[in-house]
Amino acid sequence: KNEVEQSPQNLTAQEGEFITINCSYSVGISALHWLQQHPGGGIVSLFMLSSGKKKHGRLIATINIQEKHSSLHITASHPRDSAVYICAVTSGTYKYIFGTGTRLKVLA
Amino acid sequence: GAGVSQSPSNKVTEKGKDVELRCDPISGHTALYWYRQSLGQGLEFLIYFQGNSAPDKSGLPSDRFSAERTGGSVSTLTIQRTQQEDSAVYLCASRPTIAGNTIYFGEGSWLTVV
Numbered sequence: 001k002n003e004v005e006q007s008p009q010n011l012t013a014q015e016g017e018f019i020t021i022n023c024s025y026s027v028g029i030s031a032l033h034w035l036q037q038h039p040g041g042g043i044v045s046l047f048m049l050s051s052g053k054k055k056h057g058r059l060i061a062t063i064n065i066q067e068k069h070s071s072l073h074i075t076a077s078h079p080r081d082s083a084v085y086i087c088a089v090t091s092g093t094y095k096y097i098f099g100t101g102t103r104l105k106v107l108a
Numbered sequence: 109g110a111g112v113s114q115s116p117s118n119k120v121t122e123k124g125k126d127v128e129l130r131c132d133p134i135s136g137h138t139a140l141y142w143y144r145q146s147l148g149q150g151l152e153f154l155i156y157f158q159g160n161s162a163p164d165k166s167g168l169p170s171d172r173f174s175a176e177r178t179g180g181s182v183s184t185l186t187i188q189r190t191q192q193e194d195s196a197v198y199l200c201a202s203r204p205t206i207a208g209n210t211i212y213f214g215e216g217s218w219l220t221v222v
Contacts, residue, residue: 041145042214045210086150086151094139094158095156
């Protein structure tokens, strides 16, 4: 079993839909990261959080430390949100543990 | 520079040849990582640098792979005698310190071994 699990693996949504991507982890962490990878390959860091909730534009990330669970929400989804979303955790050292990613496709 | 810069962005090489991939991290970032991503797969850790030292090179797949970092800045990943299974995107990332900071990725070097 992977230390970081994401669900779903693949997600197709219609433009405008509210999207939720989930991440569960089984190790102690100091921070959880949400990353976005577009088809060209570049990876962008969206959020780094260790508690509570963060919001940036239409993106919202939440984390529940007790339940070892985080969610990434996208409101009013758009085709340009189509990408792979990756959850990763760090535990106070240099190491990142990555999930396998959620491939999102938003249809116009 | 403004971001993490990698070169070349694309490289096609013949099996058996050596390749060098370069990473220019964000200025001042002491931590530098190399990852590999095969088509449709997740990120595979290769090596971690803190300054010019590589305290963790456990992810290098074989002794054909090596990496160095000079001046606490530019890093080079070298693959000797390339094989077809080396074909992947090689991603470099940097962050300011060991822990507690956002990580920044380059656009990757797409390597195809024919």
